[in-house]
Amino acid sequence: QKEVEQDPGPLSVPEGAIVSLNCTYSNSAFQYFMWYRQYSRKGPELLMYTYSSGNKEDGRFTAQVDKSSKYISLFIRDSQPSDSATYLCAMSATSNYQLIWGAGTKLIIKP
Amino acid sequence: DADVTQTPRNRITKTGKRIMLECSQTKGHDRMYWYRQDPGLGLRLIYYSFDVKDINKGEISDGYSVSRQAQAKFSLSLESAIPNQTALYFCATSDPRQTEAFFGQGTRLTVV
Numbered sequence: 001q002k003e004v005e006q007d008p009g010p011l012s013v014p015e016g017a018i019v020s021l022n023c024t025y026s027n028s029a030f031q032y033f034m035w036y037r038q039y040s041r042k043g044p045e046l047l048m049y050t051y052s053s054g055n056k057e058d059g060r061f062t063a064q065v066d067k068s069s070k071y072i073s074l075f076i077r078d079s080q081p082s083d084s085a086t087y088l089c090a091m092s093a094t095s096n097y098q099l100i101w102g103a104g105t106k107l108i109i110k111p
Numbered sequence: 112d113a114d115v116t117q118t119p120r121n122r123i124t125k126t127g128k129r130i131m132l133e134c135s136q137t138k139g140h141d142r143m144y145w146y147r148q149d150p151g152l153g154l155r156l157i158y159y160s161f162d163v164k165d166i167n168k169g170e171i172s173d174g175y176s177v178s179r180q181a182q183a184k185f186s187l188s189l190e191s192a193i194p195n196q197t198a199l200y201f202c203a204t205s206d207p208r209q210t211e212a213f214f215g216q217g218t219r220l221t222v223v
Contacts, residue, residue: 008151032210043201043214088153097209103153
């Protein structure tokens, strides 16, 4: 079993919909949780970063961490075609700060 | 200019050939990484370096070697390329806590 599980999709939704992307993990030592966005033929770029539990909001994006369930989510409100990309979750523990990556979910927003 | 620059962007090579992928960064970070990305498998760490004298194997280092020529330069070599090394390769750099990793544009390598 992988340390971080993420459904690769693709996930296809209509423009304007609320999108929910998720990752589960098994290592309770993870404290740093990140979401990266990767457009086609580009490198990943950091989208959201959360330390420990709770929510973080940035514009149309909200990141949630539920450490009791070992589950993290990224919500996108009022989704736009420009949000079409692959979204990767990543996490690390304070013991070594080594990033562990999910497989990435391909998101398609249909106009 | 990009924070992390990879060369070449695309490369086709034959089985058994030696190939080097180069990476340079302008972020001033000590930590640098090489990943490969395959469909459905996400990013897998090949090698990482915490500074010029500290190089470590990642989860899939077999068949690869690296050289850290300077703080800003980190190259990846395939000593004898094989077809299952066909993949998208990314170089990255980060601060010590990896709160943000900066990636290059990637090198698409095809081994025929």
